[in-house]
């Protein structure tokens with residue numbers, strides 16, 4: 001059963017995954033087998049909105065981001081930009097896409113080259129995307145630094161990455177992404193490697209970019225509490241399936257899928273982003289084993305992949321793929337519980 005649109009005619013759809021499946025073939029001893037990384041995924045990023053993609057390790061979040069960035073080809077399904085299919089195999093599509101869709105990665109320590117100053121790091125994408133005069137490039141670099149709140153910009157332009165804190169480095173990584181003047185930012189866990197005390201600052205900066213520049217944003221995270229605080233919509237991913245999606249408020253206040261309920265129970269403290277200790281960052285008060293046993297991604301998906309961990313599982317759940325149910329306000333859940 002295919003999912004209905006994520007939200008009823010909200011903002012303009014910019015970047016979409018439509019029925020996207022990804023099989024990753026294995027080598028060596030597992031030759032001939034494949035990881036079922038994504039299974040018929042639908043996702044829509046809209047202008048001026050942040051969509052949080054939440055799910056545990058291995059659920060397929062980065063694989064989906066890679067496909068949305070045209071870094072890889074789907075096994076089945078389409079990536080669409082402004083309603084039109086784009087393909088990584090086409091040079092013209094790739095070139096146009098790289099200017100419009102930029103990624104911000106998890107680790108600001110490995111993503112910036114320590115041998116180069118900020119000026120050089122930010123000048124490269126500016127040159128690649130058509131700015132040529134040195135004066136224009138210098139002016140634009142200063143503007144970018146101000147835009148990510150590294151002020152006064154002249155204090156930062158000649159720094160090396162190793163002279164900056166983790167939060168400042170992530171701001172440079174964001175400025176580098178903005179240099180291409182994209183309309184979409186794909187953030188793959190953009191704050192998870194930063195000190196808890198500065199995560200909120202970076203999330204606020206991203207929210208500012210959404211508000212001021214109307215960027216569409218994908219915010220990948222393990223942390224549904226930060227998604228609740230930060231995102232307009234949430235899609236919850238489990239074993240390569242979107243199991244629930246909808247407005248952030250709705251999904252976190254009235255979760256429908258048992259997996260979403262477990263994630264929320266494991267992450268009960270919405271103030272977590274504002275506190276400063278690592279200890280509080282890992283407060284989990286559900287039975288750890290509820291969330292511990294991973295699904296088998298090598299087997300062809302049959303039934304619901306969450307069935308073996310689900311407190312509400314019925315015999316049908318492990319036998320037949322669940323239908324997708326629509327609730328009020330565009331909330332969707334892929335679950336047998338709501339079959340009537």
Ligand SMILES: Nc1ncnc2c1ncn2[C@@H]1O[C@H](COP(=O)(O)OP(=O)(O)OP(=O)(O)O)[C@@H](O)[C@H]1O
Nearest residue numbers: 024035037055056057058059060061062063064297
């Ligand atoms: N190159 C690869 N070869 C084999 N398996 C892969 C490869 N890349 C990803 N996978 C598998 O595909 C599945 C999805 O991986 P992915 O990195 O998308 O998960 P994720 O949700 O981003 O996880 P995390 O939260 O740990 O970053 C995992 O089972 C992973 O092991």
Ligand SMILES: [Mg+2]
Nearest residue numbers: 061062063188
């Ligand atoms: Mg990942």
